[in-house]
Structure formats: C-alpha cells, structure tokens
Amino acid sequence: MTDEAVDGPGSSYPAAVVPDRLFADDAAEQRWRARFSAVRIGLPDPARDNAERAVYVSNAGGRFELYFWDTATGTRTKATDRPDGTANGGPAPDGSGLFWFDDNSGDEFGSWQWQDFGTGPGSSRPALPDVPPGYPSGLEIGRDIVLAGFTDDDGSRVHLARFGEATRVVYSHEQDAGVGALSRDETLWVLTHSEHGDSRYPALRVLSTQDGAVIGELDDTPGRGLDAVAFAPVPGDTRLLVGHERRGREELLIWDVADGSVHELDIDLPGDISGDFFPDGQALLVLHTHSGRSTVHRYDLASGELTDLPAARGVISGAVARPDGSIWYRWSDAATPPQLRQLYPDGRDVTLLVPDGPPAPGSEAVHDIWTEGPGGTIHSLLARPTAAGEPSEATNRALPTVFYLHGGPASADEDAYEGTRAAWLDAGFQVVQVNYRGSTGYGSAWRDALTERVGYIELSDIAAVHDDLVVRGLVDQARCAVVGHSWGGFLTLLALGTQPGRWAVGVAGVPVADYLAAYEDEMEPLRGYDRALFGGSPEEKPEAYRDSSPLTHVGQVEAPVLVLAGENDPRCPIRQINNYLDALTARSAPFALYRYDAGHGSMVVEEILRQMACEIAFVRDALGMH
Template sequence: MPSNVDGPQAAHPHPNAAVPDRLFADDAMELTWRQRFSATRMSLADPARDVPERAVYVSNANGRYELYCWDIATGTHTMATERSDGTSHGTLSADGSTLYWFDDTAGDEFGQWQRQPFGSGPGSASLVLPTVDPGYSAGLEVGQQVIVAGFSDDDGTRIHLSLRGGEPAVVYRHAGDAGVDTLSRDESIWVLAHSEHGDSRYPALRALAVTDGSVLAELDDTPGKGLSAITFSPVAGDQRVLVGHERRGRDELLLWDVSTGATTELAIDLPGDITGDFYPDAQSLLIVHTRAGRTTMHRYHLASGTLTDLPASPGVVSGALVRPDGAVWYRWSSAEQPGQLRTLEPGAAADATLLLPPGGIAPTSQPVTDLWVDGPGGPIHSLIARPAGWGAPADEEHSNRPLPTVFFLHGGPASADEDSYDATRAAWLDAGFVVVNVNYRGSTGYGSAWRDAISQRVGHTELADVAAVHDHLVVTGVVDPNRCVLAGYSWGGFLTLLGLGIQPSRWSAGIGGVPVADYLQAYEDEMEPLRAYDRALFGGSPDEVPLAYVDSSPLTYVDQVVAPVLILAGENDPRCPIRQIDTYLDALAAHGTPYAQYRYDAGHGSMVVQERIRQVACEIAFARTTLGLPGA
C-alpha cells in the first residue's frame, strides 16, 4: 500500500505525496529498478600525489555515499567516514598519510575540514584548522608541508594557509567569489581562481608564493572568457600549469609557466571541448574530449604536437588519470551499461576491467539515440530513450501510438545530459515512459556562446529550446502531447516550475526537485557563491535589476499553472532554500492548483540510497496517477 512520507514535512500544511511500496507488480521488474540504485558504485580512485599506491574514492557500498581508503598494494579497502547523509568531498595528503574530508551539517554544505590517518575507520577524525571559522568550501590543496584551504560565507571568500603545521594565516580575502585551484609539486606556489573583475562565471588566475604571498604571475581572459587551473606539472621544479581556456569559443588547453608568465596554447584538432592531465614525465597529456554527449580519450605529445587515439568504448568517461607506469585508469559508462572502472595498459590494443565492485554491477538499461532539432538559437541536441520493445512489430500498443513522455531537464545550468548510465532514466523507461533529455542553451559541451546564451532571458531561453524539441517530437509521433511530464532537479527543477507557468498547455504534470521557485526570496537565503553567480547571470542583484529576477521567477507565473505539481525539497538546502519553496507552495494552494510535496532532512539532494529510491518511486507514482496510467 502507498504510504505518505513522515518526517520533515509532517509539520507543514501542504499535502504530502504518496510513496508506493512498489512500482511494479512483476517481482523481477521491481527488483531490477531498485538494484540499479542499490548496486555498489565506485568513483575513480584519487591517488596521493607522492604515494600513488594509496588512494581514496567514493562508494555507496554501505547504503550511503561515503569515502573509502584503498591500499592498492595490498588490495585493502577501508570505509573511512560514516555520517547520516553521507560524505563525498575528500582528498589525501601528498604523502598519503592522511585523509582530509569536508564535514557539514545534514547536507547544508557549511562546515570545516576534518582529517584522519589513512586506512582508519569512522570516528578517528579531528579538525584540520580548529581556529578557522567554518564556511562553504572554496577548495583545498594539501602538500607534505603546506595546507591551503578556501572558505566562503556572507562576507565573501577567505583563503587560509598553514605551513609545516603552524597556525593558519589568512593569505587572501575578497568580497567576490574565489577558490584554491592547485599547488605546485615543490609546494612553493599556489594558484588562486578569482572574480575580482565582478563576474564569477569567468574566473581569472593568480599565482602566489607560498612563503610570502607575493604575486608571481597573473592570467586574465575577461571579459566574457574564463580560465581554470587544472594542475601543475608533476615534475618538481617544472612550474608549468595546465590551464583550461575558451579563447576560441570552446574549452581548450594552454600551458602557463608561472615562473615567467609565458603561455602556450595547445592546438589540439578535435571538434568538441577538451580537458586533460599530465603524464608522469610531463612530456605528454592525457586528453579527454567531449562532443554531443560522448567522450573519447587521446594522448597528446607536447614536443611533436601529435595526437594518438586511445581505445575506449563509445559512451562517457567521467574521470581519467595516468598512473606512474603510464597506464590510464578511468571510469566509463553508457546509457546501457553501468559505471565501470577500466584500465588501459601502455601499448595495449584494448582496455580491461580495473576493479569490480562487491556484489556485482547494476542491471543494464536502454540505449539513447541522438536528435538534432532546429531551434531559435541554432541546432538543439537531445538524447531520446525508449522503453524496451518500443516499436517492435509484435508490440502493437507501442507501435501504433505515441507513448507518455517525461522531459527530464538537467541541472547546472552549466552541465549537460550525456550517453551515460542513469538509474533514474532507467526507472522511467521501465515504467513505460519515453525519456527526453534536452541540452538546451546553457548546456556545456556545445561551445561558449551556447552556454552563455541563457543570460539573454534566464529560464525563458532554455524553455524555448525545450518547446522546439517538444513540437518536433509531437509532429513526428514520438510523444503523446496529452501525456507529457516536465521534470528536473536543481536548475532543471527551476525550469520545470517556470515551464509549467509560461507553457501551461504543453505539460500534463510537473515534477520539480530542489528548485528555485521564488527567485527574489531564493537570492536572500542562498549561499553567497550562488548569489555571486546570480549577480553575474542577471547583470546585478535583485535591488539593481529587480525586473529581470521577477521575469525569471516561477512565482511570477504561478497563477497560470494548471497541471498538477510535485515539489521535492531538502530542509537544509543552501542552494535552493526551503523558505522560497514554501512561498511557492502557499501560492499553489491559494490558486487551487493540484499539488503535493516531498520533503527530506538533507541538503541539495541526498546521498542515502534508500532515500533516493523513495524519491524516484514518489515521482513515477505521481506521474502515473496524474496521467491515469496503469500501476497508479
């Protein structure tokens, strides 16, 4: 029997969404969709800089996403952290002796760094910088003698530096958004990413001496172009930094010698966006190339400028690194195949499995196909996934009429949907929905102009692209216009609520997870780095450009919403705070629009597997009930 959610939302007056005990009558289908979430996942292991046989990774092996230490030489894996809502931000000291991890309160992202011996279990941590005020993390670099830690709060950004275990000193403070990017191998230089020019979307870089804080070099491509310091050369004394830039309208690479200030742009002839990392000798780069939702890997030889393709299956590489022996370790998945840790040995013609998670890998899902549609700002790329058996000759129901569809919009907005494994997408497919992922203007991977176009009219620009794809799929008979659900989390949740108000005739239901619902109130309550982002995006604060915020706020259009709405929200969310969601729910109630809420005691999402399963069950049950589909 369905159950209403207990806990955080019980004290609030709004109707609670039902969570069914199961989604499918068939036991095998019920087990499969749940296993896609509960099967053990592992991130790519992050090795210690100077002791690569020690590494840390994130896994959900105990039902929450926690940090694990891996002694590669002995094959020992140790769960290091255990918190009620999980732990995901951690790194090892350069010598591999110590694990550092960020400790917040129930997902509010505001806290301090903890440390504990490598290989130790939960409960063995202590504060790294006990005399430093907590804040939102703005980066951490830990050498053998140096700790550089960034924090942000309502007063802006501050960077603290501790040398040889001494008392930390404030080495940078500014009202704008900033962060610690990287530390040189000899620990004499660290690189600051800052937005002192006033636009946090386009960081500039500054190299500073560890000993006295003197400025060694500056690199600034503003206005309208950003930089990211990826990493220093791994060779001691080589003060070149691999930097990501967008000087030609897409993500590319350059080398910045901070000892001289000289830069060398790398002319790598690939059609999409690229990022990379050094090989151990710093004579070559590992290149990860992204184009239209898929990635390829290559080796770029700096001296000759030659590019060598590395064999990897079609799909998405979500992390890659080069080991001391030249082997490439990476994490790969596709829409069909769950995440796998793979290794490509030097000279090998094919890759191999690096490490299998305990308990086996998750069940497979369905592939995605590409769709390009002409839109108001140019060609729009989307990924379409169809339920198993769709269009088969023997499947008369699926062959003769379009299916119910969920347009699931990604967050970010500086992100993109890709040909990668997604347990949520798979659950909707199992439930009989076509799933459409639109890489609207604002998405990454399609060039800087596409990414930045949303500033023309925030929210409305993205939804114009969604409308163009929706129109195409209705005309071609892929989707049923009377059974279309708009859904998404974070920025996708914001677009969902805005779309229900400005495109009410398109959508039969809306599901907004951790959304911006009242932009003016959200700005008042959100974490300072996001206020800085909003000021850059809108061209000022709500006091300076109030009409822009009102125009993009879902609350402005709430009286035009006719489709039933489900809103999922975290009580401790610093990005899309709860107060502005309550304001929107109050407005729905006053207008008489059918709606329901799902509240949980965490932040901008939960790292607890069973909690995520409950949320997806709630979403699909809500859509089925609203559309009158079987299983409701």
C-alpha cells in the same frame, strides 16, 4: 496523489505518497531498485607520491561514503560513516591520510577533517582547528603546506597552513574566489578569483607561498574564463596547465608563470577539451567531449602528437594517468552500468576494481535527436522502453513522455548510464533529455546564451524539441511530463507557469521557486552566480528576477506538480519553496510536497529510492496510468 499533510508556514501542504512498490511483478520491482542499490564505485583518487594508496567514493554501505584502497594488498577500508553520507575528500600526497569535508546534514557549511590512512569511521580530527567554518572553495594538499579556500556571507578567504606554524589568511575579498593549484615544490599557488565581479569567468593569480608576492596574472575577461588545472608534476617546473575558451570552446594552454609565456595547445578535436599532466610532465591525458559522448587521448607536449587511446563509445566520466604510463578510467554508456578500467600503453584494457555484489542491471541505449531551434541546432537524447522499438518512421507510435531536464545549468546530458532514466523507462515512459542553450559541450556561445532571458531561452529550446517530436509521431502531446532537479526543477516550475498547455504534470526537485527569496537565503557563491547571470543583484535588476521567478507565473499553473525539498538545502532554500507552495494553496491548485531532512539532494540509497518511487507514482497517477 497525497498522503498526510506536511506543515508549512500558514498552511498544511499535502504530502506526496511513497508507494511500497512500483511494479506488481517481483522481477521488475527488484530490477529498478537494483540499479540504485547495486554497489557503485567512483574513480579512485590516487595519492600523488604513493602509487599503492588511493581514496574513492562508494555506496557500498547504503549511502555514499569515502573509502581507503591499498592497491598492493587489495584492502578496502570504509573511512567515513555519517547519516547523510560523505563525498568531498582527497588523499595527502604521500598517502598518509585523507582530508574530508564535514558539514551538517547536507548544508555544505563546515570544516575539513584529517584521517589517517586505513582507519575507520570516528578516527578523524579537525585538520585546520583554528580556521572558521565556511563553504569549501578549493583545497590543495602538499607535503608541508595545505591551502584551503572558503566562502561565507562576508565573501571569500584562503587559509595557508604550514605544518608546525600557525595558520594564516593569505587572501580575502568580497567577491567569489578559491584555491586553484599548488606547485610541486610548494613555492607557488594559484588563486582563482572574480574580483572583476562575474564569477562565471574567473581570472588567475599566481602567488608565492613564502611571502605572498604576486608572480603573475592571467585574465581573459570580460566574457571568457580560465581554469587552473594543475602545475607540471615536477619540482621546480613552473608550467601551469590552464583551461581557456579563447576560441569559443573549452580548450587547454600552458602558462609558464616564471617567464610569463602562454602557449595555446592546438588539439584538433570538435567539442570541448580538458586534461591533466602525465606524471612525468611530458604529456597530457586529454579528455574530449562532443555531442554527449567522450574520447580519451595522449598529447605529447614536445611534438604536439595526439594519440587516440582505445575506449568504447560512450562516456568517460573521469580518467587519471599513472606512473607506469597506464590510465585509470570510469566508463559507461546508457545501456551499460559504469566500469572501472585500467588501460596500459601496450593496449591491454583490464578491469581495475570490481564492486562487491551483483552488478546493476543494464538499460536501453539512447538515440540522438537533432532539432532546428530558435538559437540553432539542438541536440537531445531519446530513450525508449524495450517494447517501443527504434524511433523510425516504420515503428513510431506516440508514448507517454518524460522531458527530464538537467541541472547546472552549465552541465549536459550524455550517453551515460543513469538509474533515473532507466527507472522511467521501466515504468513505461520514454525519456527525452534536451541539451538546451546553457548546456556545456556545445561551445561558449551556446552555454552563455541563457543570459538573454534566464529560463526562457532554455524553455524555448525544450519547446522546439517537444514540437518536433510531436510532429514525428513520437510524443503523445496529452501525456507529457516535465521533470527536473535543481536548475532542472527551476525550469520545470517556470515551464508549468509559462507553457501551461504543453505539460500534463510536473516534478520539481529542489528548485528555485521564488527567485527573490532564494537570493536572500542561498549560499554566497550562488548569489555571485545569480548576479553574473542577471547582470546585477535583485536590487539592481528587480524586473529581471521577477520575470524569471516561477512564483511570478504561479497563477497560470494548471497541471498537478510534485515538489521535492531538502530541509537544509543551501542552494535552493526551503523558505522560497514554501512561498511558492503557499501561492499554489491559495489557488487550490493540485500539488504535493515531498520534504526530506538533508541538503541539495541525498547520498542515502534508501532515500533516493523513496524519492524515485514517489516521482514515478505521482506522474503515473496524474496521467491515469495504472
């Protein structure tokens, strides 16, 4: 299971083996690697006032970087080229250039850069040279104004830069806050804040960019949050589109900040709803998510008419309305690699942008599994290798299974293409993805239920699904792996310590392993989130943090575990992982460490491939699959 030792404080940790290949068959080896190395393109972000210029993220050069796209000529220009990749950025409204965030080796702490449109790597310069670095907390770019939010150990601050004038701080507070929106005429801006102390449920404040006067407040706390989506894209229009959860799910409302009126939109769709304005401000592009899949619609604000827009069944991971009435969108399903499409008002649906090189190989469809759990009905996605057939009574046979736990925790697994899921399937595993309590897309109560006992609520749902699939004859109980990254990595370690008889092996990527030490070292926005989850800091709620900390239960871990850790991770810092590994070492427990020089994950394709190969090889070895 291990290679050379990795030095840790007070000990040497066994290092995980990274095999040269996973499959003897060349075609199989090339196929799984191609799912990650094939060129992928994110949904382009068009310049607001220049229809011919856009920015997108792609892995075309072997890591994820930002690219310029001139839609008139088709010219694509690589804008950034950093050792650890670049993904956080957006175009100026007139398309003249790009703001992108520059950090150090994935530590997420840094400053904004400016780069002229069409220029290559090394052409940038500091965008806000007189602003101290920090963790980014919102950016709104106007023609004459830039508003940039930052957080650090002192709290939150917002800087306003008006071209030709000195940058000034227009907001600061010890609690989490950031920039939400900027009006089209650049006279108003929205502060998203948690001055009430719970960063999970932000409130909104609208302020004047001229003198800082408060124009309006909207606050649904306690227990409900608001999201400033965008002002209407018309100069002088004071309507703000806001995401809310007043009826127990994510929906939309219009807040006219000039007269204070609030109009909740009655959009009759199950599940969660998000959206944005069409460029004329008369309609909304609505994205609807339900049971791991999504649909897209046009909502007329005057008549309230909702029009379904034709798109294939699966997941639309992003959509943007264009001045000609069309929409750009990115679509995939579990079996089909992502496609960038353009849907016109007359129903024409054409390819928007084709990546260079051969496409990623397809994969297998997912099947919906519904399980009655301790807190209600749990939705899971089950994917099986090609040879396993459909999950039916006639074909059921127990297979080695990976329970792949999503991060977040406020996230969800969906019927979308994933190279990671496909790689496990190619390796002979079936994959179960559980949308446990804490997941989004199933209402506010489901999302927030994990606060009853952090970690244990999620694991009780995962256990219920595990038991259900064993009874159905789909899962071999002796060959079950629990695998996850970030919050999924935290749940993996907690599962190994509190459900030791259930799991044969675990893989925990960038996890919270020692919650008390993690709180001390993590970035301030994460501390605020933890205080909201637990109802206070470790000083105020010490037993709750200890109860949910995997380190507390390390003495019960029986299964071999692989831990992956980023040297510069500000979310799940390295010291608290070392504390956990020291405890495993003291017990002579079987484990291995894969440590890499980046932050909370990697944007380098070769590094992603190395980690994927390491994970699969470790689990195969632990289960005796050779």
